[in-house]
Amino acid sequence: MSLASGVSIADDCITEFNNFRMSHGKTKYIIFKISDDKKTVVIDSIGKEQDYEVFRTALENCKNDAGKPMPRYAVYDVEYDLGSGEGKRSKIIFISWVPSETPTLWSMIYASTRENLKNALNIASSIHADDKGDIEWKTVLSEASGGKAK
Amino acid sequence: MNPSNPPQTAEYGGDEVSAIVLDPGYSTTRAGFAGEDAPKSLIPTYYGKYNADGQEKFVYGDDIFVTPRPGLSIHNPIGRDGIVEDWDMAEKVWEHSFTSRLTGAKPGNPFQNGLNDIPSEELPTEMEVESEEKPLADSPLLMTEPGWNPAKAREKTIEIAMEKWGTPAFYLARSGVLAAFASGKASALVVDIGASNISITPVHDGMILKRGVQHSPLGGDYISSQIRALFKKNSPQPITITPHYLISSKNAVEAGQEPQVKFKTFAADKAPDASYRALLEERTLSEFKECVVQVWPGPNKLSATGPNGISNEDAARSSPGRPFEFPDGYNQVFGADRFRVVESLFDAKAAIPDPDSPFPTLPELIKASLAGVDVDIRPHLLANVVVTGASSLLYGFTDRLSQELMAQFPGPRVRISAPGNTAERRFGSWIGGSILASLGTFHQMWISKKEYEEHGANIVEKRCK
Numbered sequence: 001m002s003l004a005s006g007v008s009i010a011d012d013c014i015t016e017f018n019n020f021r022m023s024h025g026k027t028k029y030i031i032f033k034i035s036d037d038k039k040t041v042v043i044d045s046i047g048k049e050q051d052y053e054v055f056r057t058a059l060e061n062c063k064n065d066a067g068k069p070m071p072r073y074a075v076y077d078v079e080y081d082l083g084s085g086e087g088k089r090s091k092i093i094f095i096s097w098v099p100s101e102t103p104t105l106w107s108m109i110y111a112s113t114r115e116n117l118k119n120a121l122n123i124a125s126s127i128h129a130d131d132k133g134d135i136e137w138k139t140v141l142s143e144a145s146g147g148k149a150k
Numbered sequence: 151m152n153p154s155n156p157p158q159t160a161e162y163g164g165d166e167v168s169a170i171v172l173d174p175g176y177s178t179t180r181a182g183f184a185g186e187d188a189p190k191s192l193i194p195t196y197y198g199k200y201n202a203d204g205q206e207k208f209v210y211g212d213d214i215f216v217t218p219r220p221g222l223s224i225h226n227p228i229g230r231d232g233i234v235e236d237w238d239m240a241e242k243v244w245e246h247s248f249t250s251r252l253t254g255a256k257p258g259n260p261f262q263n264g265l266n267d268i269p270s271e272e273l274p275t276e277m278e279v280e281s282e283e284k285p286l287a288d289s290p291l292l293m294t295e296p297g298w299n300p301a302k303a304r305e306k307t308i309e310i311a312m313e314k315w316g317t318p319a320f321y322l323a324r325s326g327v328l329a330a331f332a333s334g335k336a337s338a339l340v341v342d343i344g345a346s347n348i349s350i351t352p353v354h355d356g357m358i359l360k361r362g363v364q365h366s367p368l369g370g371d372y373i374s375s376q377i378r379a380l381f382k383k384n385s386p387q388p389i390t391i392t393p394h395y396l397i398s399s400k401n402a403v404e405a406g407q408e409p410q411v412k413f414k415t416f417a418a419d420k421a422p423d424a425s426y427r428a429l430l431e432e433r434t435l436s437e438f439k440e441c442v443v444q445v446w447p448g449p450n451k452l453s454a455t456g457p458n459g460i461s462n463e464d465a466a467r468s469s470p471g472r473p474f475e476f477p478d479g480y481n482q483v484f485g486a487d488r489f490r491v492v493e494s495l496f497d498a499k500a501a502i503p504d505p506d507s508p509f510p511t512l513p514e515l516i517k518a519s520l521a522g523v524d525v526d527i528r529p530h531l532l533a534n535v536v537v538t539g540a541s542s543l544l545y546g547f548t549d550r551l552s553q554e555l556m557a558q559f560p561g562p563r564v565r566i567s568a569p570g571n572t573a574e575r576r577f578g579s580w581i582g583g584s585i586l587a588s589l590g591t592f593h594q595m596w597i598s599k600k601e602y603e604e605h606g607a608n609i610v611e612k613r614c615k
Contacts (some may be wrong), residue, residue, distance in 0.1 A: 098334030107334030
């Protein structure tokens with residue numbers, strides 16, 4: 001067992017993630033957050049918009065009551081085409097979003113809970129982002145396709 | 151009981167008790183209650199030893215600076231590599247860090263503490279005190295350790311915590327992981343610039359990559375030795391640091407002039423040991439580092455020539471100098487020299503000749519560290535360099551590190567994150583531990599006393615990976 005916060009994952013997260021996996025691209029993303037009592041990872045929002053920028057803006061707009069940016073986790077279904085006539089492929093990637101202005105308390109809690117959630121959802125590809133520039137479409141695409149799709 | 155199962159809440163006292171977080175360094179030991187922003191107790195890890203009335207006596211905490219007792223000598227229980235050498239004394243220094251400010255001293259034997267004295271000859275007072283209460287009997291304890299702490303040392307640490315201090319629950323956390331987490335990252339290359347050591351710790355998915363851990367003695371103390379070397383060949387005259395306790399009176403003098411000072415003298419049998427003087431000289435050097443020393447900002451090394459044909463040395467010389475006054479009143483403006491004393495962290499050739507310092511430079515250490523980890527994760531680590539440790543507060547340090555890394559690794563994106571807040575840089579791993587140990591959910595991580603008794607000290611290897 002490596003060092004971790006012990007924050008648990010709500011059953012809901014797993015159920016909704018499985019639905020998301022089965023939806024084959026109809027659902028594009030799920031955003032998760034840690035509850036205010038710092039005890040559980042819960043679902044923040046689920047989106048079906050096909051435009052990637054909608055998701056990116058949704059992440060950026062996650063704020064606390066005081067209007068300060070707050071961290072989140074997210075999963076996104078990346079669809080790509082390698083162009084060799086093999087048709088479309090898709091892969092789910094895990095994103096940890098910890099904006100650089102995040103207070104240390106929440107940075108610590110999100111960082112130390114990340115592996116727990118990632119393992120519970122069983123996702124191999126992940127990206128860590130401090131600012132919007134870290135999750136441009138081309139970065140996400142390259143991570144999902146192992147650098148093959150441009 | 152299966153050691154991988156979490157203890158029950160009742161076994162470690164539940165959420166009601168504040169855990170204590172202890173972050174032992176070479177230069178200072180930091181201790182405080184979990185959930186607080188900064189450690190309440192910050193003491194030197196050095197301790198003093200002297201003889202009085204035929205008995206060996208010890209001085210701990212800030213008291214070591216105060217009185218130049220006859221024969222007082224200064225020691226450190228931790229070796230230069232950050233690993234404990236003298237366990238008995240490490241235990242005492244660490245214990246002082248929390249009993250002096252946090253938990254209070256142990257209650258003394260009630261028959262000897264004077265509160266229960268009874269007129270003599272009335273009753274025999276030869277009863278045994280049942281059991282002395284241990285200093286941490288009520289508080290869970292989270293301690294930090296360097297990434298290269300050997301298994302034996304880890305076991306010894308939990309043994310002291312459980313048996314000598316009686317803590318109901320314990321956890322040992324790698325300081326590199328704590329520093330990465332405190333920056334919000336589960337994967338990072340942690341560059342820790344401490345007093346006796348520089349260390350590079352690659353952390354991936356919350357785990358230390360042991361093969362990539364690098365450390366070298368190029369820390370704050372090394373910079374001090376470079377400053378001493380500079381002082382020896384300083385012009386207009388070599389500088390000797392005379393600590394305040396040796397100065398009886400002084401007059402203000404112009405910059406660069408001989409100091410006008412009257413010294414205090416100690417008879418040979420009254421004088422403290424040379425190690426006491428060295429400790430106090432170090433305090434002056436710390437001030438010098440904070441006020442004068444600056445890291446050459448780059449681009450390129452201090453010895454290189456800039457884009458417009460002016461050598462970087464000349465550019466450094468033309469930048470405004472900074473004045474510094476020594477305890478004996480001698481004062482001088484330091485120009486290019488204030489860059490020179492730290493240049494060897496980045497450029498081995500720039501070291502001021504000093505017999506004992508052929509160490510790898512910081513960029514070399516980082517290169518060696520990355521060579522020890524999987525090729526695929528190197529770009530992730532370079533994009534997440536976390537800088538921590540008090541000596542990283544040297545003026546201009548992170549800018550230069552960023553320059554050097556970009557020059558050395560031109561392909562991948564290099565990004566450095568360093569807390570702007572001084573306290574977070576000095577106490578990064580303490581603060582990380584403080585947050586974790588204050589979380590209600592952290593109870594799953596603690597090793598309870600019961601588990602320790604059942605599985606022995608080796609449980610720390612299984613649970614604190």
